[in-house]
Amino acid sequence: MSATSIGGQVTTCPPPYIVFTDLDGTLLDHHTYAWQPALPAIRRLQALNIPIIINTSKTAAEVLPIRHSLGLSSPFIVENGSALYIPKGFCDGSIENLAAINIRGDYYCLLFGANRDNIVQCIYNERAARDLKFSGYRDWDTETLMSHTGLDRISAEQSLARLYSEPIIWQDSEAAHRHFSDFITRKGLRILSGGRFEHIQGDTDKAKPMRFFREHIYRDEKIEFICLGDTENDIAMLEHADIALCIKSPVGPYPELSHKHVYYSQKCGPEGWQEAIDYILA
The missing domain is CATH 3.30.980.20 (Putative mannosyl-3-phosphoglycerate phosphatase; domain 2)
Structure with missing residues (x-):
């Protein structure tokens, strides 16, 4: 890996990763919704310029303040793959010409689901x-x-x-x-x-908007998708990942996957999120 400058400091370039993460029970504690135990891993990914893309059953109205609290500026996926919100500054603007794109304030919005x-x-x-x-x-x-x-x-x-x-x-x-x-x-x-x-x-799931990233935003680049989730509604996302990170749930079993590259955390929620990211970046 080569050296590059981030924030005025020389660091090592990571592999070309994008992180897609569920929220409830994964990055957020199932009971308290706390995310703070995962903050060191979040900041580590940010220092390496690895985007963190929320992929959740939550609404856009819920995600926006969470995203602000986490210090994220990357796209996000809401309501189990029903819509993808892309900040206008995230890509070169060429996606404006796609027929399915709507502009909502500072975001391009691509709808995959139903009304x-x-x-x-x-x-x-x-x-x-x-x-x-x-x-x-x-x-x-x-x-x-x-x-x-x-x-x-x-x-x-x-x-x-x-x-x-x-x-x-x-x-x-x-x-x-x-x-x-x-x-x-x-x-x-x-x-x-x-x-x-x-x-x-x-008729959508958390993987469909991820395919849009591969086909339109990163079509000419070799990007590895790292995905973190904890329940059945995360299976499509985890199966579509290059590296799947299953976070232990306090209320149910790990989702059943056929994926060959899976890490199962021993801790739950944000503690498990921190554990899994540490494992990948070790």
Whole structure:
């Protein structure tokens, strides 16, 4: 590896990595949402000019303040791969010509998922028609969501500002769930299970926006993707990685992967995130 100057100091150039990370239960503690134990690893990656791209089930309204607190300026992916937000200064602007790109303030936004209003109408009409037992974001006020998640009021309000997905809690039988899953598939939608909720969304996942990076932003470069996640809804992202880092969950097993290059952390949440990045950069 060659030497380069970063911030006026000479350091060693790392391999061309990009880090994609889940938030809840991975970079953020499952119970407290703390990220501070991972700060040394975050700063180490930043010193090496390795982008950290959040890839989460959270909304854009939730991600923006988290991103600010972490000191990140890179793109981010929201609502389980439903939309990719790219800061205008991140690339050369050539993506403006893509038909699917929208401009939202200081970001290019590429939509991969479905409109939440259509999802909500679809699934709650089916709930009424079949007398299914589940509840979701449409049913809940801020206080109810706070009780389900442990989020503070501002964070809960940001979480309710969903555009592309509807998280639910299933309260019916397994047989009813199988019929509901078949219905969702027939409607061109998808169910992904996370740490707390099942997410009903368009036919996308966390890997689809990652492919956009390979095909459009880094098409002429050899970039290795490092991905960190902890639950089933991270599987597509982890399988698409060059190096998959599975973070131990305090509430469930590691996701089942067929990937050949996987590291399983022994610690949970941000402590596990720090452990995994230390392992890769050792």
